[in-house]
Amino acid sequence: MTDCPRGDMRDLLPDLVHEQLDAATRAEVARHVASCAACAEELELLRSMRRALSPAPHVDVGRIAEAVVASRVAARDVPNVRRLAVRAAPRADRRMAWRIAAAFVIAAAGASGWVLVRGRPGTPTRPVATAPSHVDSVTAPPTVVAAQPHSPRRSQAVTAAPAQPKMLASTGLVMDGGVKDLSDGDVRMLLQSLDSLSTVPDADPAPMSYQVDDGGVQ
Amino acid sequence: MTEPKPTADEPTDGALIAQWRSGDQRAATLLVERHATPLARFVAGLGERREVEEVVQDTFVRAFASLDGFRGESSLRTWLFTIARNLVRDRARGRKGARDVVSIEEWHAATEHDALDAAVADETEAQMRRAVETLTPMQREVFTLRVTEGMSYKEIAAVVSSTEGAARVHYHNAMRAIKEFLDD
Numbered sequence: 175m176t177d178c179p180r181g182d183m184r185d186l187l188p189d190l191v192h193e194q195l196d197a198a199t200r201a202e203v204a205r206h207v208a209s210c211a212a213c214a215e216e217l218e219l220l221r222s223m224r225r226a227l228s229p230a231p232h233v234d235v236g237r238i239a240e241a242v243v244a245s246r247v248a249a250r251d252v253p254n255v256r257r258l259a260v261r262a263a264p265r266a267d268r269r270m271a272w273r274i275a276a277a278f279v280i281a282a283a284g285a286s287g288w289v290l291v292r293g294r295p296g297t298p299t300r301p302v303a304t305a306p307s308h309v310d311s312v313t314a315p316p317t318v319v320a321a322q323p324h325s326p327r328r329s330q331a332v333t334a335a336p337a338q339p340k341m342l343a344s345t346g347l348v349m350d351g352g353v354k355d356l357s358d359g360d361v362r363m364l365l366q367s368l369d370s371l372s373t374v375p376d377a378d379p380a381p382m383s384y385q386v387d388d389g390g391v392q
Numbered sequence: 393m394t395e396p397k398p399t400a401d402e403p404t405d406g407a408l409i410a411q412w413r414s415g416d417q418r419a420a421t422l423l424v425e426r427h428a429t430p431l432a433r434f435v436a437g438l439g440e441r442r443e444v445e446e447v448v449q450d451t452f453v454r455a456f457a458s459l460d461g462f463r464g465e466s467s468l469r470t471w472l473f474t475i476a477r478n479l480v481r482d483r484a485r486g487r488k489g490a491r492d493v494v495s496i497e498e499w500h501a502a503t504e505h506d507a508l509d510a511a512v513a514d515e516t517e518a519q520m521r522r523a524v525e526t527l528t529p530m531q532r533e534v535f536t537l538r539v540t541e542g543m544s545y546k547e548i549a550a551v552v553s554s555t556e557g558a559a560r561v562h563y564h565n566a567m568r569a570i571k572e573f574l575d576d
Binding site for chain 2: 181191194216223225227229241
């Protein structure tokens, strides 16, 4: 097959097949085709190609239309459901939510304050009650060395040998003197016991307290 | 196939879109009836073998989902063909070892159309199908849209995201390749 040199005419052949040309153009193209064997052959080829390629697979138009409508309904319903869910929250629930949030804020503020006060350098360590002076030192509970600030990993209470207590005149209780009051041997033993710990607790131990009355420690 | 033109009694695509926007669901059915078959033919011609109806349905669902934003700068038909083409390409990319060319037997199996049996029986038309199979994907798209759907180069350029000039070149290259195949 040869190609016609009139590209403008060849361009219009598919439109002639599909009857998309106005009357004047159609007449012009028809005249050219009548006098051009190449275009006549190409026109016949186009008609045959159209016939060969035209059969279309069957599609269920009704089902497709239903899917289109269903998708529109779904698209409209989703935002409606979301709006309803927001509006349906009862006032009492919202009030409770505010209370819970406020409680969290108060608790967080309290905890932060406690941590700040406790972690400030120079803050006196918490006094721990020990046995009164008249209690026999052998039977007395061990003195607790108070947790030192800025020792996060080893801030747990450590049992130590009883030291010489300081008397508080007003209460009759004694305040322990801390590590500095320990003897060299006691400090060495304390350090060894620290080194021998296999695990280090994450939190401080619960404070030990004793009720002290005239009858002794309970 | 030429563009499905509504008769004097039938509403235009634009009128049906307006009806759809105002909530008339029957407009969707009319639009689907008008464009489903050409879309199915185009989709099958691009090599989508087994899920032609699914692709056509996806095309309509996507088009109608964004129909509110359709400004009518291109025809609805062009827009539908563009969506269908992109869906076919996405599926082809998603398949491992997907082939660009579909054999005549696969195309025949996919269409399951009674008229196709007679068409394929005709050796000349079978040869023409084989000739189209030899085209590059772009040539095949352009040639199908021009010869089978009767689209203008401007419409084709919109569908295949190209220019009118490029579409014209692809068409003439495709025609030359087909003639050479048939001459051999």
